[in-house]
Amino acid sequence: xxxxxxxxxxxxxxxxxxxxxxxxxxxxxxxxxxxxxxxxxxxxxxxxxxxxxxxxxxxxxxxxxxxxxxxxxxxxxxxxxxxxxxxxxxxxxxxxxxxxxxxxxxxxxxxxxxxxxxxxxxxxxxxxxxxxxxxxxxxxxxxxxxxxxxxxxxxxxxxxxxxxxxxxxxxxxxxxxxxxxxxxxxxxxxxxxxxxxxxxxxxxxxxxxxxxxxxxxxxxxxxxxxxxxxxxxxxxxxxxxxxxxxxxxxxxxxxxxxxxxxxxxxxxxxxxxxxxxxxxxxxxxxxxxxxxxxxxxxxxxxxxxxxxxxxxxxxxxxxxxxxxxxxxxxxxxxxxxxxxxxxxxxxxxxxxxxxxxxxxxxxxxxxxxxxxxxxxxxxxxxxxxxxxxxxxxxxxxxxxxxxxxxxxxxxxxxxxxxxxxxxx
Numbered sequence: 001x002x003x004x005x006x007x008x009x010x011x012x013x014x015x016x017x018x019x020x021x022x023x024x025x026x027x028x029x030x031x032x033x034x035x036x037x038x039x040x041x042x043x044x045x046x047x048x049x050x051x052x053x054x055x056x057x058x059x060x061x062x063x064x065x066x067x068x069x070x071x072x073x074x075x076x077x078x079x080x081x082x083x084x085x086x087x088x089x090x091x092x093x094x095x096x097x098x099x100x101x102x103x104x105x106x107x108x109x110x111x112x113x114x115x116x117x118x119x120x121x122x123x124x125x126x127x128x129x130x131x132x133x134x135x136x137x138x139x140x141x142x143x144x145x146x147x148x149x150x151x152x153x154x155x156x157x158x159x160x161x162x163x164x165x166x167x168x169x170x171x172x173x174x175x176x177x178x179x180x181x182x183x184x185x186x187x188x189x190x191x192x193x194x195x196x197x198x199x200x201x202x203x204x205x206x207x208x209x210x211x212x213x214x215x216x217x218x219x220x221x222x223x224x225x226x227x228x229x230x231x232x233x234x235x236x237x238x239x240x241x242x243x244x245x246x247x248x249x250x251x252x253x254x255x256x257x258x259x260x261x262x263x264x265x266x267x268x269x270x271x272x273x274x275x276x277x278x279x280x281x282x283x284x285x286x287x288x289x290x291x292x293x294x295x296x297x298x299x300x301x302x303x304x305x306x307x308x309x310x311x312x313x314x315x316x317x318x319x320x321x322x323x324x325x326x327x328x329x330x331x332x333x334x335x336x337x338x339x340x341x342x343x344x345x346x347x348x349x350x351x352x353x354x355x356x357x358x359x360x361x362x363x364x365x366x367x368x369x370x371x372x373x374x375x376x377x378x379x380x381x382x383x384x385x386x387x388x389x390x391x392x393x394x395x396x397x398x399x400x401x402x403x404x405x406x407x408x409x410x411x412x413x414x415x416x417x418x419x420x421x422x423x424x
Contacts, residue, residue, distance in 0.1 A: 038062030041071070041131045046207050047394050052082075053125055056206035057098075058114045059133070061107040066134075068105040069113070072097045073128035079121045085277055086115035086206065116206025175246075176227065177202050179235025180376045181385070186231065187224065189245060193263040195256060197223025197248075199230045199240035208268075209239040210283035210392035213260040215292025216243060217312075221250040226289065229377030229384070236385050238392070239264060239279055243292070254298035257286055261304055283392040285309060287384075289370065290342060297323045305329055307391040309384065312336050312368050314345025324349055330358040332387050332402075334380055337365035337416070353420065360387070360402050361418040362409055383409070399424045 040060040047054040059071060074094045081089050087098045104113050119125075130137065174186030183201030190198060200209070212233055216225050221244035234240045241260035243252040261284055268279035285307050288296035293313025300308040300323070308331045315321065331353070335346045343363070350361050364371075364379055371378025383401070386408075390399035401408035403422045409415040 039133055041133075043127055043131075045125070045127070048125065051120060051122065053079075053119050053121060054116065054207050055119060056114065056116045058112055058206065059107065060112045061109060063109065065109055066105070066107045068100055069107065069134055070097055070099045072132040073130065075128060076126045077121065077124045079119050079125060081117045081119050083277070084115065084117035085208075086113075089117065114206040116208075174200060174202050176231070178228075178376075179232045181232065181235030181237065183235055183237050185234035185240075187227070187246060190263070192267070193241070193259065195221065195243070195245055195248070195252075196260055196263075197230075197242045197244060197246050199234035199242070201234060201237060204278060205237045207237070208278055208280035209237060210280045210285070210388070211261070211264045212238050212240045212285045212287065212388060213257050213264075214240065214242045215252060215254070215257055215288030215295035217290040217292055219251045219253070219291040219295065220244060221248040221252050222246075223248055226372040226377075228375060229372040229381045232376040232381040233385055233388065236389065238388060239275075243295075252292075252295065254295040257288075257295055257299045258302065261286075261299075261302065265304070280392075282306075285388060285392060287311065288313065289372065290368070293342075300329070300331075301326045307331065307387075309334065309387065310346065310349075311380065312340050312342045312346070312370055314342050314347070314349045316345065321352055324352050325354060327354055327357055330360075330391060332360040333362065334370075334383060335361070335363045336367045336370055337363045339365065340368045342368060350418065356421055358422055359420040360422060362402075363416040364414055396424050 039062050042058040042060070044056045045053050046056055057071070059069070073096055075096065076094070078094065081091055081096055084098065086104060087101050090097050098115060100113070107113050174188050177184045177186040179185045183203060183205055185199055185201045187197050187199045189196070214226070214230060216222060223242040223244035224246045225244070226242070230240045230242055241264065243256040243260070264275075264279050264284070265281045267273045267275040268277065268281050270276060281304070283306050284304050286296045286299055286302070286305050287309035288294070289311040290313050293310040294315070296308055296310060297315065297320075299305070307329055308327070310331065311334045315323065333346055333350060335343055337343065340346075346361075350359070353359050362383065366379075371380040374381075376382075377384070386398040386401045389395040390402065402417075403419070403424050404410075407417060407419075410417050
């Protein structure tokens, strides 16, 4: 017989795959008669599946300032580009040419520009062997023939100001930019999503953003109550939506998590939306802390959910065990150890999970308050990012943190780890 649950009043509950770098250099100075050529091209495949893949490309300008650019390469195995963002594309046979969009043609000396695309492959998907920038084969060196030039009066981008979508509205800068990830992030609100706080990178990665929807501790309607933790996740290239407005008051329900998913799906397809084509609505995680974890359970059977994360939470009533029985997608528990008031309930839920369900349980002896308010969300933030990279981005290296007897959290750490049906 399962142990009886601690029936606590609702108010008690508080609160990348395959990286390949191809050096490149080209005739960069379109504004100078004798420009210094030089650049680097970083071509990565953050996501791949049978017959398809997503690629992210970053150009680093090592030479004189550019006001326009085009990048050309040849695929070696018949791959094709099916959708591209942050530029325009043409393809003839194996040769692909990407030209800058109206808003990202200028690259300062030492600056970067990124674009991404979805592609199709059949049989194999090797990375391009070389790149040509503005008509010159890239060599990975700089050959200065004149001093680097710049245009007087060129405005410096304001931190937190995103690149606009052509033809779409320019959103205001995000607030409180930070995080340790490669895409410093902040938060904003949207009139189309009342009673929520949206965390996103200030400058987007080339790939679309997977989605992480969050319920706060105590079912609080303060969307910034876990700001360091949620901003940290967003800074690694995720769209994070928290129930409650910034510094809001009152309480939330699970319906707000569903509203967040609905909004992300709608914005990704809405003509003129800043987010159009920039959200990966096939990769959605639902999560919550304490009372927010109970809300996450309620919506975890939504067909759009890829994985569930329960932070220091567990069902309060055995009559709600049906929520466990209907779980079909991977789940992860992050709990504050035996001193965590939610520990008995979380462990009881762990014992009742469906047979065969992929599940991870990690206990760190920090108590119920977790590490959400620590710099970058502390250890809970680090582990959450790794789990999301594994489950939503297919990062097998990140997955090694959780899988096997020799997992990253299993070795010389304060974590106590349990695993069920986990494979890379």
